[in-house]
Amino acid sequence: MSTPRTRFAVAAAAALVLAAPLAIKTADAATTQTTAGPDSVAAPAAASFTPAEILAGVQANMTTAKKVNSKPHINTMTRAQNVNVYQVATGVYAYSSGMAIDTDGSDSDPDPDHQGETTWSDSNGQALGAHRVPFYVLGDDCWDRTSPCPHFFFKERGMTGRQFALMFYNGKVIGSIFGDTQTANSQTTSDNDSRELGEASVKAAQLLGIPSSGTTGGVDNGVTVVMFSGSSWVVNGSNANLNTNTQALVQKALDSLGTSMGTPTTPPTTPPGGTVVEAETGTLSAGGTFDSNHLGFTGTGFANPANAVGGYIDIPVTATAAGTKTLTFRYADGTTVARPATISVNGTSRGTLNFPTTANWDTWSTASISVPLTAGTNTIRVTGTTAVGAANIDSVTIS
Numbered sequence: 108m109s110t111p112r113t114r115f116a117v118a119a120a121a122a123l124v125l126a127a128p129l130a131i132k133t134a135d136a137a138t139t140q141t142t143a144g145p146d147s148v149a150a151p152a153a154a155s156f157t158p159a160e161i162l163a164g165v166q167a168n169m170t171t172a173k174k175v176n177s178k179p180h181i182n183t184m185t186r187a188q189n190v191n192v193y194q195v196a197t198g199v200y201a202y203s204s205g206m207a208i209d210t211d212g213s214d215s216d217p218d219p220d221h222q223g224e225t226t227w228s229d230s231n232g233q234a235l236g237a238h239r240v241p242f243y244v245l246g247d248d249c250w251d252r253t254s255p256c257p258h259f260f261f262k263e264r265g266m267t268g269r270q271f272a273l274m275f276y277n278g279k280v281i282g283s284i285f286g287d288t289q290t291a292n293s294q295t296t297s298d299n300d301s302r303e304l305g306e307a308s309v310k311a312a313q314l315l316g317i318p319s320s321g322t323t324g325g326v327d328n329g330v331t332v333v334m335f336s337g338s339s340w341v342v343n344g345s346n347a348n349l350n351t352n353t354q355a356l357v358q359k360a361l362d363s364l365g366t367s368m369g370t371p372t373t374p375p376t377t378p379p380g381g382t383v384v385e386a387e388t389g390t391l392s393a394g395g396t397f398d399s400n401h402l403g404f405t406g407t408g409f410a411n412p413a414n415a416v417g418g419y420i421d422i423p424v425t426a427t428a429a430g431t432k433t434l435t436f437r438y439a440d441g442t443t444v445a446r447p448a449t450i451s452v453n454g455t456s457r458g459t460l461n462f463p464t465t466a467n468w469d470t471w472s473t474a475s476i477s478v479p480l481t482a483g484t485n486t487i488r489v490t491g492t493t494a495v496g497a498a499n500i501d502s503v504t505i506s
Contacts, residue, residue, distance in 0.1 A: 155358070156365030158280040159402040159469075161273070164368045165333055168195035175200065175264075177257040183207040183244075183289075183305040184327050190304045192259035196367035198336040200264060204305030206276070206330045208312055209287055210321035213346060214238040216309070218321030226288040227268030229345045235286045236346045241311035241353060242286025243272055243332055246301030258302055261285070265336035269343070271353065272334040273360050274307070276315040276326070278402050278469040282353035282360070283311050283332070284342050305330065310350060314400075335360060358399050358407055381435070381506035382424075386410035389422035401439065402469040404501045409439075412489070412497040419490040420497070424505050426480040433506050434487060435475040436460070438498040441468035446498040451488040452478050460489075462498040471501060480505075 173193045180190040184205030192202045210216035212225040214236035225235040226247070235242055245266075249256035255263060261270075270285040289303045307330075309319045318324035340360075344352040385406035387397045394413030401409070412418040426432060440446050446462045457478040465472050478487075491497035 155407050156361045157402060157404060158275065158361060158399070161333075161361045161365055161368075162275050162280070162331065162402075164365065165195050165201050165275075165331065168368060169193040169201060169203070176259045178251070178302075180204075180258060180304040181300070181302050182328070183303045184325050188302075192304070195333065196364055198265060199333060199364060199367065200259065200336070201331060201333040202259075202304055203328070203331045205327040206312060206315075206317055206325050207306040208317075208319055208321045208324040209242070209244055209306050209308050210237050211287055212237045212240070212308075214309075216321055221321065225286050227286050229269075229349060230343045231345050233346060235308075235349070237286075237308040237310060239310055239346050240286060240308060240349045241274070241281060241283040241314055242308045243274070243283050243311065243334075244287045244289055244303075244306035245285060246303065247288035247290065248301050250300060250302045259304075266334065267338075267341060269341050269349075270334060270336065271340040271342050271356055271360065272332050273357065273364075274311060274315060275331040275333075276317065276329055278467060279315050279400055280357060280361075280402070281311065281314045281400060282342075282355075282357045283307065284349065284353055285334070304332075307332075333360075333364065335363075354400075361399075381504045383502050383504050384422055384424050385502050386420060386422055386500040389420050391421075392417070392419045394418060395420065398499075401499070403439075403471050405437070406502065409499050409501040411499050412491055414491075414494070414496040416492065416494055416496075417490060418496040419488050420500055422487045422489070422500075422503055424480070424485050424487055424503065426482055426485060426505065429480065429482045431477055432480045433475055433477050435473050435504040435506065436462070436489070437471050437473055437501040437504070438462050438465075439468050439471050439501070440464045440498040441466075441470070442495065444493075444495065446495060447492050448497045449488075449490045449492055450476050450478065451490065452480065453486055454488075459492065468499065 174191050176192050179188045181188050182190050182204045184207050190204045195201045210218040211222045213234040245261050249260045272283045274281050274283045289301050312319035317326050342353050387408050396411045397408050398411045399408035410420045412420050450457050450460050460476045
């Protein structure tokens with residue numbers, strides 16, 4: 108359980124995070140749809156929603172009429188009593204705050220306030236590991252000792268350990284689970300009590316690009332947490348795979364919430380006479396992942412090729428007749444160097460296409476090349492020619 112700890116990351120740390128480009132993505136942060144256990148799998152929603160659409164819908168629903176607490180919570184980082192919780196859809200609750208870093212659990216940590224136990228454990232009964240499992244922290248009890256609680260109290264909202272949540276920060280979205288609690292009402296100091304909101308594990312901070320030290324990390328504001336109640340949103344697994352299982356639910360949660368809120372989807376833009384093929388229909392070389400942890404993609408995600416020379420993605424496209432076609436790739440490159448790639452058709456190189464940098468990983472641009480296609484199915488291969496590999500590829504338009 109969380110204990111009092113000094114919070115050094117104030118406005119300067121927050122400004123550093125907001126000014127820095129998003130970190131190079133890794134396979135550990137992937138949100139590929141993998142099975143997350145029988146209690147957390149349901150039929151996919153009919154529509155596919157982007158993180159940007161859902162965050163906008165959540166923020167639009169964070170109104171006074173939908174506030175569920177009558178007394179404000181404490182922002183763990185700033186100590187200001189200005190955090191509220193809103194019911195943005197049936198059984199779904201959201202708040203915005205800073206993020207303080209919880210180092211507790213079975214993973215060792217130099218933080219002097221580190222504890223070896225978390226309130227909740229994995230499916231094998233082992234304390235969660237803050238360095239491996241992205242988890243968030245809620246109050247252990249109702250501070251006010253009344254019912255219903257004037258503060259948000261998870262036991263009144265159909266929530267228990269390992270309850271799934273979406274976390275949004277600075278253009279990124281990840282999955283997280285309820286893993287630890289703030290010290291209960293016996294605490295006499297306001298430095299740490301059950302009214303606090305905004306603490307999360309080392310792993311959650313790392314995935315969101317937030318400084319993750321238990322003593323100097325964190326961010327003062329800008330984090331939105333969307334919690335899903337009910338047994339169907341409890342994530343099962345061990346410390347070894349809980350992160351993978353949690354990230355696998357991100358798109359399902361986005362779609363479920365978008366449908367519940369009635370959020371309009373943004374249809375892909377298709378040039379006249381063009382056909383859009385989503386990159387996630389293709390195949391990646393070893394080390395590549397299909398992700399959905401950056402905003403603005405179309406379809407269900409995007410391709411994140413391996414960060415290596417020769418890392419590639421194969422995308423199958425169909426041409427009704429043979430001829431020269433223009434391939435327009437929608438891509439993102441949030442680093443500081445361009446990512447050139449060889450473009451091959453059915454095993455034959457058709458030249459090198461440059462993919463210049465974009466403002467960040469959530470900003471998409473296009474790059475085009477003309478190639479000959481045969482009638483029927485063709486395989487388009489995009490192969491990185493430098494050590495950083497190819498850019499993130501969202502789709503290719505054939506026109």
